[in-house]
Amino acid sequence: MPIAKVNGIEVEFEPGMTVLQVAELAGEEIPRFCYHERLSIAGNCRMCLVEVKPGPPKPQASCALPAADKQEIFTNSPMVKKAREGVMEFLLVNHPLDCPICDQGGECDLQDEAMGYGRAGSRFDENKRAVDEKFMGPLIKTTMTRCIQCTRCVRFATEVAGVSELGLLNRGEDAEISTYLEGAVTSELSGNLVDLCPVGALTSKPYAFNARPWELTKTETVDVMDGLGASIRVDARGPAVLRVLPRTNDEINEEWISDKTRHAVDGLARQRLDQPYVKIDGKLRPASWGQAFAAIAARVKATTPDRMGLIAGDLQDAESMKAAMDLFRSLGVASIDCRQDGSVLGTGPRESWLFNSTIAGIDEADAIMLIGANPRLEAPVLNARIRRRWLTGKLLTGVIGEAADLTYRYNHLGTSPEAIRQFVAHGPISKEKPMFIIGQGALNRPDSAAVLQMLGAAAKSMGVVREGWNGFNVLHTAASRVGGLDMGFVPAAGGRNTHAMLAAAEAGELDVLYLLGADEIDTSRLGKAFVIYQGTHGDAGAQAADVILPGAAYTEKPGIYVNTEGRTQIANRAVFPKGDAKEDWSIFRALSEDLGHRLPYDSLEALRRRLIQDHPTFGQVDHAPGHVSAGTFDVGAIGTAGEVADTPFRSPVTDFHLTNPIARASVTMAECARSLKAARGLLAAE
Amino acid sequence: MSVRRLSAQQPDSFAFSDETLEKARWWMTKYPPERKASAVIPILWLVQKQEGWVSEPAIRAIGELLGMPKIRVLEVATFYTMFQLEPVGSAALIQVCGTTPCMLRGSEALMELCRSEIGPKDKLSADGKFTWQEVECLGACANAPMAQINDYYYEDLTPDSLKAIIEAFRAGETPKAGSAIGRHSSEPAEGALTLTDPSLYDGSRAVPITSLPNAREPAV
Ligand code: SF4
Ligand code: FES
Ligand code: FES
Numbered sequence: 001m002p003i004a005k006v007n008g009i010e011v012e013f014e015p016g017m018t019v020l021q022v023a024e025l026a027g028e029e030i031p032r033f034c035y036h037e038r039l040s041i042a043g044n045c046r047m048c049l050v051e052v053k054p055g056p057p058k059p060q061a062s063c064a065l066p067a068a069d070k071q072e073i074f075t076n077s078p079m080v081k082k083a084r085e086g087v088m089e090f091l092l093v094n095h096p097l098d099c100p101i102c103d104q105g106g107e108c109d110l111q112d113e114a115m116g117y118g119r120a121g122s123r124f125d126e127n128k129r130a131v132d133e134k135f136m137g138p139l140i141k142t143t144m145t146r147c148i149q150c151t152r153c154v155r156f157a158t159e160v161a162g163v164s165e166l167g168l169l170n171r172g173e174d175a176e177i178s179t180y181l182e183g184a185v186t187s188e189l190s191g192n193l194v195d196l197c198p199v200g201a202l203t204s205k206p207y208a209f210n211a212r213p214w215e216l217t218k219t220e221t222v223d224v225m226d227g228l229g230a231s232i233r234v235d236a237r238g239p240a241v242l243r244v245l246p247r248t249n250d251e252i253n254e255e256w257i258s259d260k261t262r263h264a265v266d267g268l269a270r271q272r273l274d275q276p277y278v279k280i281d282g283k284l285r286p287a288s289w290g291q292a293f294a295a296i297a298a299r300v301k302a303t304t305p306d307r308m309g310l311i312a313g314d315l316q317d318a319e320s321m322k323a324a325m326d327l328f329r330s331l332g333v334a335s336i337d338c339r340q341d342g343s344v345l346g347t348g349p350r351e352s353w354l355f356n357s358t359i360a361g362i363d364e365a366d367a368i369m370l371i372g373a374n375p376r377l378e379a380p381v382l383n384a385r386i387r388r389r390w391l392t393g394k395l396l397t398g399v400i401g402e403a404a405d406l407t408y409r410y411n412h413l414g415t416s417p418e419a420i421r422q423f424v425a426h427g428p429i430s431k432e433k434p435m436f437i438i439g440q441g442a443l444n445r446p447d448s449a450a451v452l453q454m455l456g457a458a459a460k461s462m463g464v465v466r467e468g469w470n471g472f473n474v475l476h477t478a479a480s481r482v483g484g485l486d487m488g489f490v491p492a493a494g495g496r497n498t499h500a501m502l503a504a505a506e507a508g509e510l511d512v513l514y515l516l517g518a519d520e521i522d523t524s525r526l527g528k529a530f531v532i533y534q535g536t537h538g539d540a541g542a543q544a545a546d547v548i549l550p551g552a553a554y555t556e557k558p559g560i561y562v563n564t565e566g567r568t569q570i571a572n573r574a575v576f577p578k579g580d581a582k583e584d585w586s587i588f589r590a591l592s593e594d595l596g597h598r599l600p601y602d603s604l605e606a607l608r609r610r611l612i613q614d615h616p617t618f619g620q621v622d623h624a625p626g627h628v629s630a631g632t633f634d635v636g637a638i639g640t641a642g643e644v645a646d647t648p649f650r651s652p653v654t655d656f657h658l659t660n661p662i663a664r665a666s667v668t669m670a671e672c673a674r675s676l677k678a679a680r681g682l683l684a685a686e
Numbered sequence: 687m688s689v690r691r692l693s694a695q696q697p698d699s700f701a702f703s704d705e706t707l708e709k710a711r712w713w714m715t716k717y718p719p720e721r722k723a724s725a726v727i728p729i730l731w732l733v734q735k736q737e738g739w740v741s742e743p744a745i746r747a748i749g750e751l752l753g754m755p756k757i758r759v760l761e762v763a764t765f766y767t768m769f770q771l772e773p774v775g776s777a778a779l780i781q782v783c784g785t786t787p788c789m790l791r792g793s794e795a796l797m798e799l800c801r802s803e804i805g806p807k808d809k810l811s812a813d814g815k816f817t818w819q820e821v822e823c824l825g826a827c828a829n830a831p832m833a834q835i836n837d838y839y840y841e842d843l844t845p846d847s848l849k850a851i852i853e854a855f856r857a858g859e860t861p862k863a864g865s866a867i868g869r870h871s872s873e874p875a876e877g878a879l880t881l882t883d884p885s886l887y888d889g890s891r892a893v894p895i896t897s898l899p900n901a902r903e904p905a906v
Binding site for chain 1: 688689690692742755756757758760761764765
């Protein structure tokens with residue numbers, strides 16, 4: 001490996017690294033604005049100047065300069081100091097001194113670097129330039145006078161988000177960033193532009209003037225808006241969650257999050273259930289916990305276990321599902337289901353419901369077939385990874401399902417299960433790391449067991465699962481789903497699944513239905529069943545309920561979530577539950593006393609111990625199993641043979657911004673959905 | 687120079703004329719198919735030839751033709767000042783050079799004339815026939831002061847000669863381009879002092895050539 005000297009200290013580096021990267025290897029910090037390790041190199045801010053020997057006797061932009069063997073790099077010489085001061089002075093010539101009224105204040109690269117590398121004063125007496133504000137949609141607030149033309153935003157939109165909507169217009173002093181005719185950015189990842197902007201030119205519109213970074217309590221936790229379980233940081237002040245930011249996690253979300261993850265949090269303060277309610281004479285009335293439990297106990301004791309059911313929703317933590325499941329099992333109830341969308345997964349080996357090649361595995365895949373999935377809407381961050389792989393030119397992409405705009409090109413192989421048939425006896429394909437990504441759109445149909453069987457057969461025939469590689473991947477949309485399936489939160493022998501429970505309720509064969517955060521079911525089919533809704537928001541489930549028990553949202557309780565890869569992650573509490581609401585597991589613990597079947601755990605720790613004891617995979621925190629079991633996983637044996645219908649696959653996510661009760665309560669998400677519709681309408685009219 | 691924006695008045699649509707389209711396709715064939723976006727500058731130019739200026743619908747149409755995002759076309763169109771983003775005078779677009787040599791030789795007086803004859807800089811005249819602009823050096827400094835009017839250079843101007851030129855355009859004529867004082871090219875005003883040997887010009891000293899540099903087929 002080549003060796004360079006950084007400030008006299010030798011470092012070995014990999015060929016192809018830039019001078020900036022080599023200096024970082026040596027532990028030197030190089031100031032920068034335009035360079036970002038996940039974007040292409042622009043080399044236009046000049047903040048990263050260093051002195052390099054051999055070479056011309058002038059400072060060099062280290063971000064764009066390839067390092068060479070025997071090079072001497074200086075990051076602290078007088079020349080470098082002077083160069084940095086000069087660049088800083090130039091940058092500040094046209095930058096307003098409006099830090100006191102700028103939302104970026106306190107977390108601004110320009111502020112920090114001006115402190116660290118700039119001169120104390122300015123020699124500039126002339127007028128500063130001013131730039132018109134630009135409209136960029138409901139999430140991004142612009143103050144373009146602050147822009148330093150680093151073009152990070154343009155590169156992110158074009159390269160990562162895959163929507164070429166931002167550009168640098170005009171030139172020289174008049175250069176300005178804008179979208180085409182100031183349209184809203186239509187990416188599901190647009191919030192990341194705000195993070196990337198090193199100054200206060202792009203700031204978060206919903207969060208505008210809300211808080212200063214140093215006032216916030218920062219909690220590192222896990223996102224639940226989709227099946228990925230992105231690493232996030234929740235910033236709260238007092239009881240209010242003010243914003244969500246991404247944490248870097250190369251295995252899952254790198255450093256991006258979707259707009260829903262970031263901006264649905266205002267929904268945490270709206271339409272909240274903050275005390276129990278009991279329906280009396282057809283009207284929901286505030287009640288105490290005791291009254292609510294008594295009402296439930298009376299109905300439960302008046303019926304038999306075969307006339308009761310339990311459905312868990314998409315945002316539930318594993319602990320609450322475990323407690324609910326244990327309680328209902330102990331009551332003898334067989335009808336429990338965590339698949340409110342009617343998915344068929346959950347029987348068979350664990351690999352049959354995981355994203356086995358792992359999310360990072362996409363970076364190695366050389367062929368991806370998407371079946372009944374629209375990853376752009378179901379998991380935007382994962383979609384960006386597919387796009388990046390596709391951009392390398394080493395990825396063959398195919399889609400069976402809707403022909404949506406996924407930000408990359410693909411072969412459209414068909415829309416319905418029939419299109420899978422050609423692959424059932426396809427024979428091994430000449431690819432090293434082929435991948436199936438199966439969306440919920442393929443798994444929640446009446447014929448999905450047969451679809452799954454066909455997919456398994458096709459995967460087997462094509463060699464998607466092989467020693468050292470497991471390309472059989474299920475893309476979940478619900479944060480709770482894999483955890484639920486892992487613990488067996490599915491109907492026991494003789495029990496009803498979600499569809500059957502709804503049908504039974506409609507037919508008057510179900511007396512008690514417990515909805516644990518389940519809002520995506522057709523509540524018009526609940527018939528005369530006594531409905532208990534435990535959850536956070538006054539959404540569909542609560543509207544239909546006879547008793548409402550207020551639970552805690554994902555930011556308000558510690559909880560375990562298992563992402564689509566089967567990675568167990570632990571979320572932390574950022575704020576306390578609203579009003580009288582309680583952590584969900586403890587509600588079941590309390591209710592279990594009233595029902596005379598006391599749950600055997602008194603603390604979250606005891607519950608977790610029990611969970612891990614019963615289902616050991618929950619003990620492997622932050623670990624995705626990946627391909628280790630590829631040798632023993634018989635992908636050809638999953639699903640059940642049967643007829644498939646010729647109806648097209650449809651993604652369960654049609655309104656990206658409105659997929660769960662928190663997002664539906666969010667004003668920001670409603671605004672985004674409206675703006676997107678308007679943009680689409682405009683496109684259609686063109 | 688100042689910030690250039692798309693005109694507030696935009697036509698409803700834009701269509702390439704057959705001729706423009708044919709030429710545009712010719713330019714596109716100069717690049718590999720996946721790089722056809724490289725033809726954006728010549729095509730913007732062709733569109734400007736066709737319409738006199740570059741409208742928003744035209745930018746969209748070019749993006750579609752070249753398979754490139756419209757914002758990328760807009761970036762190019764706003765970057766190069768030679769692309770007119772507002773409608774220009776139907777009779778003449780007058781671009782007066784204001785750079786040092788021309789300025790020293792009186793371009794300010796020319797611009798003053800334009801202001802009184804046509805109106806404010808960069809604006810369409812009231813009758814819609816003229817637009818005048820100040821531009822940087824057009825490379826004809828030896829014949830300063832000068833102006834480019836439509837496709838041609840008008841050189842050695844004085845306010846009087848420029849006024850006559852404007853009058854002619856206004857009357858629908860196209861006055862003769864080149865030096866207003868009748869000098870040939872940029873030779874001295876009193877006539878050439880060097881390179882006066884007639885054999886330089888009658889072809890007698892030319893070496894016959896058999897092939898053109900970079901030609902595909904040898905010229906016969
Ligand atoms: S808006 Fe921000 S990210 Fe975009 S170019 Fe300006 S400073 Fe850079
Ligand atoms: S970081 Fe190197 S030029 Fe901007
Ligand atoms: S300065 Fe006017 S043409 Fe060069």
